[in-house]
Amino acid sequence: MDMATDTTLLKQHLIDPAICIRCGACEAACPIQAISHDANNYVVDPSICEKCLACIPVCPTGAIDNWRMVPKASAYPLAEQFGWFDLPEELTPAQLAEMGVGADALAQDAPVADESLKTLAQAQAALAQAAVDPAQPGAGTPPASYGAKLPPWSAAHAYTNLYGARAADKTVTATCVGNVRVTEVGREYDTHHVILDFGAMPFPVLEGQSIGVVPPGLDERGKPHFARQYSVASPRNGERPGYNNLSLTIKRVLEDHQGNPVRGVASNYMCDLKVGDKVQVIGPFGATFLMPNHPKSHVVMICTGTGSAPMRAMTEWRRRLRKSGKFEGGKLLLFFGARTKEELPYFGPLQTLPKDFIDINFAFSRTPGQPKTYVQDRMRARAADLAPLLQDSNAFFYVCGLKSMEEGVVLALRDVAQQAGLSWDAIAAALKSEGRLHLETY
DSSP: OOOOSOOOEEEEEEOOTTTOOOOOHHHHHOTTOOEEEOSSOEEEOTTTOOOOOTTTTTOSSSTTOEEEEEEGGGOOOHHHHHTOSSOOOOOOHHHHHHTTOOHHHHTSOOOOSOTTOOSHHHHHHHHHHSOOOOSOBTTTBOGGGGSOSSOOTTOOOOOOOSBSTTSSSOOEEEEEEEEEEOSOOOSSOEEEEEEEEOTTSOOOOOTTOEEEEEOSSBOTTSSBOOOEEEEBOSOTTTTTTTSSEEEEEEEEOOBOTTSOBOOOHHHHHHHTOOTTOEEEEEEEEOSSSOOOOSTTOEEEEEEEGGGHHHHHHHHHHHHHHHHHTOOOOOOEEEEEEESSGGGSTTHHHHHTSOTTTOEEEEEESOOTTSOOOOHHHHHHHTHHHHHHHHHOTTEEEEEEEOTTHHHHHHHHHHHHHHHTTOOHHHHHHHHHHTTOEEEEEO
C-alpha cells in the first residue's frame, strides 16, 4: 500500500481474487470503466469508482461485493491488486490510527453512493427502477447498460454458489460420460459437446446458468489454475432426463490470427476428456439469465458460436414440455450466427426441429460466394415479427456470444422499434426493468 499524507477515510471497493471466476460480467456492467483486468485479476480503480453498485448484481459469485476501510491517499493501487491471490485483511482501528486517521473519522463510516443500498436485493431493486440512458447505443451508451439485471418474473428459483472457493468442500467431482465433436474438423476451431455426471452429489441447474471447471495442474506461477466458466447446454432435468448430469458446449481454438498453433488450458483439457475422466467443478452460477416459466411466454434467442449453449438448454426444455403436453404455446425464435454452417454447433439437429415449434434464422458471415450476413441482419429482415414482441410483456430476449455482437444486436432492436413507430426509450426501459432483455457476452 502506498503510504501518503491524506488521511481522509475511504471505503475502497475490491474484488476477491480467491472467489472471482474471471467471467468479465463486472467489467461489462461498469458504466464508467472503473473495472479492468490482466491475466491474473479483475480490479477496481479507486480513482474512478463512484460506488454506483451497477456491478454488484451481475457478479455470479459475490467476489465483487468486498470493501476495505483505508486512508484515501493509501488506497490499494492497481499494480498491487493485480498481484493478489487473496484479499488483504481488514485494517484494525489501531492500524488506521497509526496511519494518521483520527478518532472522529474512525467513528463514522465512509460514505457510499447511496447508504440505503446495503444488500444485493436492494441494489437489484434500485437497478430495476433506474431509467435507461436515453442516448442511443453507438453514441456513448454501452450496449450492456440495456441488459436486465433481474430475471423474468416467472423464472424458477436458481441455486448458486453451492460449490466454490469459499465453500467447505470447494469443488465437486463430476465424471465425464460423453464427449462428442459437434462441428466438422477445421484448422481454426474444434467444438465439443461434453456431458458431466455428478452421481449422488446435488448440483441443480436451470437453463441459462453456468458452471466453473478447474483445470488440473499449476499455472506458470506455480498456482492452481483459475476456474473457467462455461454455460450449461442441457435443461434442468439433465442431458439425459432423470439423471444428475449436464452438458457443455466447448470450443477450442487451434490457431491464432497469425496462424500460430495455440492450446488453451481449460478448453483443450475439456475437449480431450475421455469417458470416465474426473473433472473438478464449482458453481452453479447465474441468477438472472433465466428463461420464463409462465404459459404462452415467448423466447427470442440471439447467439453466435458456443453462445448457443444456453439457447440449446432453453429449446430442449421447451421441446420436452411440448412433448409431455405440459406447455401451452408461446413462440420460440432463434437467430444463430457463425462464419459457416460447418462451424455452427448442432447444425444438423437444429434442422430436424418442427417448424411450428421453433422459428430458426441462420446467419453466415464467411460462406464462399455469398455476402456476409450477421444475426442483426436477420433480425432486421424479421422486423415485422419482432416489433410486436418488443411490446409484449410476455416476450423475453436473450443474447449470448462474442462481446462484439452486443452493439449490433441492440442497434437492430432499436431500429425494429423505431421502424414500427415505437419509442425506443420506452421499449428499452421496459425490457430492462421487466427482466426481458438479457445480455451474456464474452
